[in-house]
Amino acid sequence: MTTTTMTHDEAHHDHAPTGLKRWLFSTNHKDIGTLYLLFALTMLFLGGASAMVIRAELFLPGIQLVDPDLYNNLVTNHALLMIFGAVMPAAAGLANWMIPLMIGAPDMALPRMNNLSFWILPAAATMLILSFVVPFFPGGGTQINTGWTLYPPLSIKVGMSMDFLIFAIHLLGISSILASINIIVTLLNMRAPGMTLMKMPMFCWTWLVTAFLLILVVPVLAGGVTMLLFDRHFGTSFFDAAGGGDPVLFQHLFWFFGHPEVYILLLPSIGVLSHVIPTFARKPLFGYKSMVGAMLAVATIGMVVWAHHQYTIGMSLGAVTYFMVGTILISIPVGLMIFNFIATMWRGSMTFETPMLFAVGIVLMFTFGGLSGVMLAVVPADMQYHDSMFVVAHFHYVLMPGAVFGLFAGVFYWLPKWTGHMYDEKLAKIFFWTNVIGFNITFFPQHFLGLAGMPRRIVDYNAIFTEFNVLSSIGAMIFGLSHLLLLYIVIKTIRGGKKAKNRSWEGAKGLEWEVGSPPEFHTWTTAPQIK
């Protein structure tokens, strides 16, 4: 891919509005991208704080810090803050920043809607936090002790904080649907002339698929929680067995959303990896077409295997067999992606700057999480592992490297582009190592805890599990505190540092490296011609 035209519209540069108005009324994809990323960073710390309390409580057996209901509320909030508050907005932030730059478009297709889809988020986050805070006040009802899956009948019995949560989910859903529509319209209609779909950068491809997944599944979750709301207040019985409903139906609705959600979290990071690994291996991505195909396969199969989260509800043998085979089938295209990454690195001139360290870490650790995923997909094994700490270890190994490390890699990779300054490489490497080592100390022992029979989502545990839990909690403190270093590095880079070149990395390819570092307020006002 080469660019022949590089003319910028110099006349209209940098008339950015200033002050609060710049951010509140912004229709600029770069500013909105920044807002998304800062919002995600805030939520990362809130979600992390709740995880720290959880691990502090599990440091020793017995109930020391929080009572069981509060513990389960923390578990609920940790999941929702991390998934809806941190990972999805961070991925949307990367999309907003990078997609127009990568495809040579002046902005997102629907800039005002872009503004709306971001500014719904702080409102949603407020509702989410209120759902946690309200039970502490007199008359505030009970804590949300259901976990993020919100299974009825328990979720019907919870106090008013559940209503806050349901509305928060509605708002978050609306926000991500609007963002997805925007991204798809941009990608389908605003590519630079000559950029066919199969010439589109991988990150754009992953977001195209992610956005379609979001539009397909988020409304179903919205429908599910709406039914929950009706059951709670308007006397319907969608999920109430006494009124002819079926609580298991909610589980189907939830996981119809919940399983594709896993790929929604994962795919943008796969997109980041498809840029980071070729850059630092100084080779083009191995198997671009097979990557696209594998991704489409993952998304398609991922839509129809949701019930592997519910093996224990008593499905027929035929149904569980189908869900088991479908789930194991996903490991083939995912394996293909991993092999493509390894083949890209094969005989490359590799250097290990921080984004590449995270990328290699992902290939290793995400594969590990995939392996325990295959174990969990097997029905008779899952009957044993279901709702144990093994599941906790599994999905943290998938989501932490798969989603979060991918976002970290993307942030370090594009931070020079965004800020115009190189980050402190030495500090960033210290951050990588403390983060990865802390992560592994936290979650690796949980595999053993789960296999030994420690259930998840319970405040107390048998004294025989003490040693591994102590280890896990110590790891969690290292892991959690290491993110303060991330915050420091990001602030330091924004404030100053070595000047970044337009092409910040030696091996970097793509349109985003043709614009300035930091890019002008309006870029690609004249579209580049792609050959």
Place this chain on the structure above:
Amino acid sequence: MRRSDQSAEARKRRTTWLLSLLALGMFGFGFALVPLYDLLCQVTGVQSVALRSNSEQGYAGSSAGEGASRVVTVKFDTSVHPELPWDFNAADISLKVRTGEIYEVDFLAHNRSNGQIIGQAIPSVVPWQATAFFSKLECFCFNRQVLEGGETTTMPLRFMVSSDLPREINSLTLSYSFMRLDSGQQDLPLKKDLQASNKTITL
């Protein structure tokens, strides 16, 4: 935005509307899943494991029994909870019955104590696979029984064994345990009896 001409704007608008409709459609699909889920479970026979184990008995019965009448042996077994000072026996120890026909058997109960006592019989069938094919048309176990001190009573049982009984079952046992229903304050059982009663329960 200089390069975006009229047709490009129209294309964008079209994509936006299509995607919005898709999102709305999926919201509707969520609600459509409520009847669809029931339909799927009932029509296509995607049954729960629990339902399946029940229906498998049915299949076994209908394929083997074919409705042909045959003779099987029904044995009667009685036991009394140690807390209940009653004697309880069947008039017949066993009965050869023709499937599909109605039979009547008497059971005798006698209250050994001086006061009024309420009891109830709990039935069970061995082997358990035969349970669904053994119908009690009238049974003293349907109601609680009240016996005055020293009273003896005859209690009838009318039953029928279905012709759909799986062929491999030729003999079945109907077992009754009589339990005390009132508090039993008047004559508390001895400690030894209590231990015995615990044993009975675990058995």
